[in-house]
Amino acid sequence: MSTPPAEQRPVRILQLSDTHLLGGGRWHRDQVDTTAALERVLSHAASLAHVDAIVATGDLSDDGSVESYRTLRRMLEAVAAQWDCPVLATTGNHDDRPVFETVFGPADGVTDIRGLRIVRLSTTVAGRGYGALSGAQLDSLAEQLREPSRRGSMLALHHPPVPARTALLAALELLEPQSLWDRVTGTDLHTVVAGHFHHALVTTVGQVTVAVAPAVANSTDVTAPSDRERAVRGSGYAVIDIAANGIATVLPVRVPAPDDGVELFDLSPAEVARLADEYGLLGAQAALGAQAGPGAQAELGAQAGPAAGPSQ
């Protein structure tokens, strides 16, 4: 079989999410050496013959330390060098966006990869577990999508703009996802890639494929009762191929380790309710209702304190 010309070859994205790295040699929840987990994931992914871009969708650091971001950048750039591809990263609820940006540059941005337009938007709301996009971010997205790109567009962000499967994650969703969907209707956006859930999920919203990558740090047990939050050991990543016609093929990859499936935590419904109350959407939705009008989301994003959040 002959090799297809490079232009017909799908654009291949290696997506990593929720690495939750820490500085000072510390471990995630004192249980998982996330730097070692990332090493395992990257050495597994290194066998891919070609990758056109590495996309990292938030919760890259767990503690927001500059050391954690420097470690991540060094590790990602080392593997990206073998494919001569860029690293495109944005921030999640555990990240400290200003510290991230001192190491990686802007968390929002747009990059053309062989005709595929990849837009990154940070959904970080400092001090909270839910995510939000400001009116200015949505305006900028609409502007970037105004003219079609040859291979269409992909949006990379941390909080998936689709419903979560557990009570805790439902409290930590993206605020008002419909405002995002309203702005991309009729554009060439065909794929959204996200993280945050710590489990793979692929669904569609209209014509758009929404793909959530497995986490590097741990795995949410999707078979647990939805009012609990249970996580086990296990790491993965996603390979996303975008064909010349814009069709996305999503390949979630599990990286095997000897202690896979061992329980890390199993939060009771009461603990879930407490975390949802402290970091979740309810207060934000009430405030948004009270403020109403454009810019309300941006104000909500601006008022919170330093990075914090529950497990995911």
Ligand SMILES: [Fe+2]
């Ligand atoms: Fe996370």
